[in-house]
Amino acid sequence: MKVIIDGKDVELQEQKTILKVAEEIGIEIPTLCHHDGLSSYGSCRLCIVEITNNGNTEIDTACTRSVEDGMEIKTATERLTEERKLIAELLLAQAPESEKLKASLSKLGVQESRFEAREDSDCIVCGRCVRACKEEVGAGAITFVGRGYKTKVDTPFSINSDVCIGCTACAEVCPTGAITVEDEEAMRYIRYFNTELELAECAECGKYINPKRMIEKLKKEDFAYYPEENFELCEACRRNKEMNKFADKFLEAK
Amino acid sequence: MKSLVELKELKEKVQIDLEKTEKKILVCGGTGCVSSGCKEVQEALSSELAANDLEDEYKIVETGCHGFCEKGPLVIVYPEEVFYCKVSPEDTKELVEEQLLKEEVVEKLLYQDPVSKESISSYRDIAFYSAQQQTALANCGHIDPEDIEEYIATGGYEALGKAVTEMEAQEVIDEVKEAGLRGRGGGGFPTGLKWQFTRDAENDTKYIICNADEGDPGAFMDRSILEGDPHKVLEGMIIAGYAIGADKGYIYVRAEYPLAVKRLKKAISQARERGLLGENLFGTDFDFDLHIKAGAGAFVCGEETALIASIEGKRGMPQSRPPYPSQEGLWGKPTNVNNVETYSNISTIITNGADEFSSVGTEDSKGTKVFALAGKINNTGLVEVPMGITMKEIIYDIGGGIPNDKEFKAVQIGGPSGGCLPEEKLDLPIDYDSLTDAGAMMGSGGLVVMDEGTCMVDIARFFLDFTVSESCGKCTPCSEGTQRMLEILERITQGKGKEEDLDELENLGKTITDTSLCGLGKTASNPVLSTLNYFRDEYEAHVNDRTCPAGACKPLIEYHVTDDCSGCTKCVDECPADVISGEKKEKHAIDRTECTKCGVCIDVCPFDAIIKK
Amino acid sequence: MTTCQCGDLEENKEKYLAPLKEILENYDQKEEDLIPVLQDAQEEYGYLPKVVLREIADSLDIFFSDVYGVTTFYSQFHLEPRGENVIKVCLGTACHVRGGARILERLQDELGIADGETTEDLKFTLESVACIGACGLAPVMMINDDTHGLLTPGEVPKILDQYNQG
Amino acid sequence: MRKIIHVDLDTCMGCHTCELECATAHSKSKDLLTAIQENPLPQHRIRVESVKGINILWQCRHCEDAPCETICPTNAIGRANPESPVVVDDNKCLSCKMCIQVGCPFGVLKEDNADGVVTKCDFCIENLEEGAEPACASGCPTKALKLVSLDELPEDKQEEVGKEIPTVVYKKVSLP
Structure with missing residues (x-):
């Protein structure tokens, strides 16, 4: 399979998205909703490219479209740059306070939005958190609520989730930094989702470790080998335990 | 059904039975007529028949939509084929006594031609019907949709029998391809080709879906077909199933169409x-x-990938294509999605052959198309016409022109994805490509006529408002971009527009069209872009002069009482805001600070003495 | 309005959910049944209370969040109790050009509620809809299953009176 | 040819040079003097601790059936082929930290102080591909850490590698 990206000939053996192929040959295409660890979604539309195939030219998103033999792809024409800027401004107006978003969009030359900032809004509905929580972590604590431009991400009825395991993936993948996690004493607070969880204590040192609900969930996983008591320990105590075991064995061998 | 012969025998038997009851009264039971009270008319008719001992002689048949919704309830008496409109339960006594007993027509219930003022007794002579050429609607309003035998009597299911017993699956597809049928739901993709893709996709399980999620405001042809001739849709779907190799199909129908759901079941x-x-x-x-x-x-959910998500029990959010449903559709299996009207054309193609079908229409748009006529037009209702007919013929010859001696201004075609065409485009032959070139779209075939009193900026705002509330919210240009466009249009209709707003609208419109994920977003700007193109002066009037030439944008107009006021106090009594004052026989006055501009006074004034300016 | 209808007792909850369980028995209880089950449940309860959604999620073995996400996506579903009579004012294109908005305004004035709201006595819920496919009779509104066409604002109070009795 | 890091604890002086070398190898500049001024400070993935009077070198064992790989929801942790080390794909990691909490029995995974993703010994995979030793081994002044081919090991140990014991082999003692 042969394609041309920004004038460069690329030969490929397997099906890949345009985004991936471009990345491999060192062409950076901007994107916000895409994350390598998550399924393709195509909502932010920043990664639009111009594709010419069989004489037709169309615009599509690089994160969702797979390369096909004979495609000629342009990633940064004037038209694309202008449209990307407009989209970036639409995004920025949805999360006007987000420094994280501003930093990502500044690469496109966008510092501020021509559109009036949305009030009380800090989410661009890219769905990274929803995909992470549902498809990857398997907790399904959050969902898209409503539709159209009023769509937001929340727990059912905006109340404390009883299935969130407090893994914080939602916060980590959020491109606007809207979701935050705070640990205070024995509690973890994910205030964006009105959610709070009890943290487990390390059986050895008493330090607060991950949420009890996460540990309960992990206990059900099927590991090849895993000492049961490790679930109750912080990583440092786990390490110490193993180190001591090792030291004993070493001394014994001597 | 064991064989085609068995079906044909049944057909003959039913036809003989039906001929015995040659005397019948068809009562239109389409949604339009139901809301104007056809159920009551039907009840009154049956008690009148009983009172006159005619029960055994005349059979009352409740049909599907007859198309002429505005004139409902409609009643047609056979064998004379006398067409009565706007029949009320009180009229039934006279109707039975005069028409059935004395065989004399009831003049006052006949249709009156709006131009010649002549009364017409047979519907075949009414311009609204005589200019039509019906394929998809052929049985609607003529048979009882709840009786499969009546459908069989018209030759129903013979096409299916022919396809499965006499044709190879590939031959069926070839026939549809050759007929040149294109999807009637929106984009106009060649139906045969779509079938071929699904047939060629390798998988043991495949599905057929009928998109009956008709949602374009102003379009109701799918509803009428489902209510008036559901078997035709089923037959088309079964043939499609045979052609592509599917054994299961789904009909995705709007829950807002309870009668259609009932009849389909x-x-x-x-x-x-x-x-x-x-x-x-x-x-x-x-x-x-x-x-x-x-x-x-x-x-x-009229978008096929969203529709599939909805059938699977998910939020109806579209997905990027490719992969197309013909490759990976319902539950990841190859799936063929067509709309109601498309399936309704299939049996005719198989029965009469591709050549006959493609003899109607234009080079690239074959066959007939159903349009829903609505808005400021005399004859509202459903019409089926050959492709290539001009807009003018539809609006004036069939639709009877614009009521109340008003001027034609524009016709909006294709629903929220479509555009508004001005008078100079009225001679345009209607087919998929010429409409797209003109900045509109065939869409599902909604035709909404607008007169001088319709503001084109307001219409653009109206469609955007619709798109904004129906956008699924997934992709940025559609969900955010249309909302921003709407904000600008609202500003303009409130007289707060800025000069640069028009360029910004165009800018946004182009980007939304180019970059949206699905068809909804890609076409959402059409109403704005087409009105900006054809009616830019109206936009400019709002922005530069702060006026609404059509007198429709409330913040830009005021109500005034003219010297024609005779002081009848009718408006004083009716004004819901109590802002009109005046004594009998004296010119009234409106307190404009409190006036809500609801327009009731204009409606009730017998002297046209209240104007907007 | 969001108070739980089932009371706190387990016994009450069971009684409250009995009709839902009957509904669920008509289905294979797969994900694809979610929307039809929600439709039937709303028909039964008049709206979709939290306990009902939760029970549906458990029975169909899907995330509660997915049930909630689907419920809030489709305009047919409601999370709050609705009026005895539901008024749907059509604001489709045909109705728009023939003054559908004026009908809505008059209804808002008469009922003292905004689009999407329910009167305090739970008599009426008012909502605007996109198109009910009765364009020939524009402007149109539906009250429950009855369609009222070719309306003028002046007729609105009279029509409401028909539903206000009893 | 499968290679392993061979550790001779008798030779280790506990000088922590391996930690410095590791951090430098994973810094932006790859230069010790510049690296110590980087913000955030580069992290080392090996640690030396004195337990019961012995200097223990502790790092990822690149387990055959790695629990961190099992638990990772996005397959961000894994190996390119059965003979490569277990590495983290930063782009795929969601930072859910399930691997840190319970994935690793040895407690060798940690959160990257720069971007929150999970970080661990990657066997200096880039060096490895070029035939060079991992930084910890190449920098060890006493050669307590050595990159060796599997067949350089005594036969009884060879059999255990990949089954009973992880790729990092300690002289005299098998793990876990």
């Missing part, structure tokens, strides 16, 4: 009873069955 169970759905159809090894899925109120 009945049609499916009758078809099952007769062995026209189920296993070993016509004695072959072809199995096929159908299920109904009711939509739950989301316009975007």
